[in-house]
Amino acid sequence: MTKVSMTVNGKAVSGDVEGRTLLVQFLREGLGLTGTHVGCDTSQCGACVVHVNGESVKACTIFALGCEGAEVRTIEGMANADGSLGVIQAAFQEHHGLQCGFCTPGMVMSAADLLSRNQNPTERDVREWLEGNICRCTGYHNIVKSIMAAAATLRGEQVAAE
Amino acid sequence: MPKDHGIGASSKRREDVRFLTGKGQYTDDINRPGQAFCYFLRSNVAHGTITSLDVSAARDAKGVVGVFTSKDLEGLGGIPCGWEVTDKDGAPMKEPKHPILAEGKVRHVGDPIVAIIADSLAAGRDAAELVELEIDELPAVVDMREAIKGGTVLHDVAPDNICYDWEFVAENKAAVDEAIRNAHHVTTLELVNNRLVPNAMEPRAAVGEYDAGRDEYTLWTTSQNPHVIRLLMGAFVLSIPEHKLRVVAPDVGGGFGSKIYHYAEEAFITWVSKRVGRPVKWNADRSEAFMSDAHGRDHVTKVELAMDQEGNFLALRSSTLANMGAYLSTFAPCIPTWLHGTLLAGNYKTPLIFTNVKAVFTNTVPVDAYRGAGRPEATYQLERTIDKAAREMGIDPVELRRRNFVKPDQYPYQTPVAVIYDTGNYDATLDKALELADVRGFAERKADSAARGKLRGLGIANYIEACGIAPSSLVGALGARAGLYEAATVRVNPTGNVSVFTGSHSHGQGHETTFAQVVADMLGCEEANVDIVHGDTSRIPFGMGTYGSRSLAVGGSAIVKSVEKIITKAKKIAAHLLEASEADITFANGQFTVAGTDKAIDWGSVALTAYVPHKYPIDDVEPGLEETSFYDPANFTYPAGTYVCEVEVDPDTGVVEVQSFVAADDFGNVVNPMIVEGQVHGGLAQGIGQAILEGCSYDENGQLLSASYMDYAMPRAADLPMFVVDHSCNTPCTHNPLGVKGCGEAGAIGSPPAIVNAVIDALSAHGVTHIDMPLTPRRVWEAIRAARN
Amino acid sequence: MYAFDYARPASLAEAIEAMKDEDAKALAGGQTLIPTLKQRLASPTTLVDLNGIAEIKGICLKDGMVAIGAGTRHAEVADSADVQRLIPALAHLAAHIGDPQVRNRGTLGGSLANNDPSACYPAAVLGLGATVHTSAGRAIAADDYFQGMFETALGEGELITSVDFPVPEKAAYMKFVQPASRFALTGVFVAKFLGAVRVAVTGASESGVFRWPEAEKALSANFSAGALDGVALGADGMIGDLHGTPEYRAHLAGVMARRAVTAAG
């Protein structure tokens, strides 16, 4: 066991892990942050997406020890300070961008990375960005709408719900 | 003006808040103190005899709590099948035992052989490598056409690998044969309905715990129907009485059918938690899911459609081989029979129909219901065959369909395949879809595609499905070993807020919101004052669960019945408080009023009085305000609709791109349009996935080739267009109180034939008449090449 | 995953030292190695994490070539203004490897060391005639580096440190995506240099990435899609699997090559 320390959602945390402990295991089992999910074992589904030092990565495909000293952000850290839903989260609720909710944390984290790089994505941009996020429930239609709407809100525009 | 709350409003989903903040509680998120982990060692060969199995080294390995094989499970039952289909000659289907862990023989890749309980999953996996296992490999049989020749036999009880040989409607056989013999034209099509892997994004999981002090078991499991699991597992497998067994299906990350069934793993986890005296968790990884979740579809069918000169359908004959896989999954036998044969009339008035279905055992994962279940197979063969017929007869495919529609004045319509459609209007959805798809502008778009070297095609498909499953007496007569009603308790708490306990289960469908809308509408209260509780056998009276688009039609109706009883009782209390006759009390907008007076009392006061019965009609009614109902539907519901899509094919590579997709559905009344549209979107993605991307494939040795997302193509965002969905042409269901029909499966049923018809339309100029799904680039390119040569 | 020790050297020298253990394995982006470890298909005793080594990261211009450190992530190559300006085809290729999360982690060195027959980078390295520099001080020409599926010229414990890419007059990469994995079912990199054209094909052959001399010859004479009419690859030695027969892959190589030439302009 080796000690690992990092910042998760703004809080300094540490724990003992094995070399083979993945970041997602450290988050879920070590820190009890079960919002980050595991949907595959081939690094393809994106249910596990979190941010490490501001970039979206698959928490199932990075070791906890590789995140020593890193800033990690998970779905649990996406709400506003007062606990209300952040802009992307609120857009997902408003536009029905989730059904079973299993892919959702990864979708939100992935979308947040996109919107930090591209304030004005086209529908194509959004769809291509979601290459690594699989959803079986929504057919993506409302996920795409949610992300486009969140982008508009972040740009200061008003959008209708339907 | 759209409504802003209650029935008809697109209320935002309350469950979203927990899912969006990482506070959902899925089975794998549940951890019990002292919990151990289970790892299943599974067969890596498709068929073989276990010649030696030594687990002693594994038992001694570090961190191992226990190692179990079928020898340790003596006395336990096998995994039961919930539906018995009768052979054409009256014999019951062949029903081989489905052991929890392999007994002497393995029959598919993924068949569990050894279960290891350890302090950590890693320790369990490490120990699995110490198991000394020898399997004498037998030839495997994967192709159904080979399997029915016998030779390689999976189960001694079925020497020709045939589970049943079913005919429906047997009395029509001679007449159908004759009509086909004498018809002006017969269109024949042989097709494959490809095997699919459901792939709910949450893999299956189970946590078992035994409380020795109370002699009680709890199982948390990824299920669409926890009561069904309690019943099947308690009564047939583990012999645990219901009152000692609690089954909880917490937040569940999608099901699509695959989480209906009772699986060996959850039974084992429950049993072993007592045996090792510790809570035990099992969580499938995706690779395990591919080889152990029940698969869907997998039919090989030949269809013949007889027509007169005008294209009027005279008779339909179809014969199908339906794959059961290696064992019978819970509802497997009824899918290719009662959920398939009864839908072969489709939206049409074909007077004579006969089908023969042989269910076949093969060395593959068991096959059972997957979104649509039987109805997509029926729709696909009909709508593909009609398209081919239209081409052969030189009749416009829209016109041919319209000519044969059941017309609005023909309801209730008795089909020749047992079911009676209560209501519908197929012309309306057809017109709507054609309008929304701007079919008039197609020629121009086709020319534009051609200018870019692409072939554009237009595809259309109608569908009808039987949902709201199902009248118990009817399904009982057809072989179901359970009733298919639903239960609900509505509890009005003393301060007037409401807890609803439903036997339906939400794993994405949004019941917590939709059901609250219904109750709030009836009681004239805020939706926020209504809580929906589901998924726990210790809290809910009973339930048959969620599948077959039944939740609102059956589960919702049970809730309505309970609310009606509540209102009746509350009126009695109000009458007493208002000193009026019960007959004079009206209830609206949360107020009880005495007709013709200004005397009124609000809902909260009546609720409180029910629990503080100081001034109370105690001789007439009991205190408290809680009612339970069981609703058993009078008929199926029959959602129907028309789907129109356009595709572009790249003739150089075979790539199919879906350019547009329009769905016009008749779901009867709609409670939450936003959620209904979301259900359609999801179904469409799965249906389009089936049509162009997804195919589960085995090699001839029974090795699963599409064993992960590296080879099983899941639809991604970039594969799909924005959808146009409409549900304005609705004919309310005539026999349930909400007039609803169900919307969960439609998208997956109507879209595969629409897509394939569009691709064939695009390629027809090249002489291509059919391609089996999935229409992958390779297959499309090969078809073009073959037609050219 | 089997258990292993985890080392995180801060310099190349330390990494070379750590790699002397014959059961040690380098970890770069982990986007190939970690899924492999999960399947228990590899059992290193020590993982040597290269992510802390600044020397093997980054992009610079050197003798008219674009030098990219082995530890440079796909996303950095895709976003690099220098790469976009000098070899836009390479930036485009990097921008279409896997998905954004894979690109945020995966590295050039990892991709080349792995030499997956369906990977994208090998087509660029071979198509551009790049040079692979290693920790053993070797400079390996692309034509010598790729030795068949998953096989390379790297020795035991030898690490890739950087790759020098010559700047072509024009170039393009066309990837035909395998619908499930989204790797290249067949991908073709075409590069036109003064006096020579190189064409590299990935995803198609059982011997991994390869050059297509007939296409190179035709395009050297006339750099236009039409020049490839009548130039066809044989199906012999092509990969056959669920997603494509050898014939289909051979055919796709032709289509992708034509499209690459058109895209190169």
Ligand SMILES: Cc1cc2nc3c(=O)[nH]c(=O)nc-3n(C[C@H](O)[C@H](O)[C@H](O)COP(=O)(O)OP(=O)(O)OC[C@H]3O[C@@H](n4cnc5c(N)ncnc54)[C@H](O)[C@@H]3O)c2cc1C
């Ligand atoms: C979902 C998904 C989709 C993908 N799609 C594509 C795609 O479309 N196209 C494509 O080309 N690739 C694709 N990849 C693979 C991806 O590009 C990987 O990043 C790459 O193949 C390996 O790079 P890595 O840095 O992640 O290496 P690692 O996984 O860390 O290592 C891979 C191998 O290289 C060795 N290694 C690493 N660095 C060095 C070095 N400097 N010197 C010597 N050996 C080294 C390791 O020991 C290991 O054997 C995909 C991967 C995933 C998970």
Ligand code: FES
């Ligand atoms: S769990 Fe599927 S990509 Fe990480």
Ligand code: FES
């Ligand atoms: S909402 Fe269920 S997988 Fe996306």
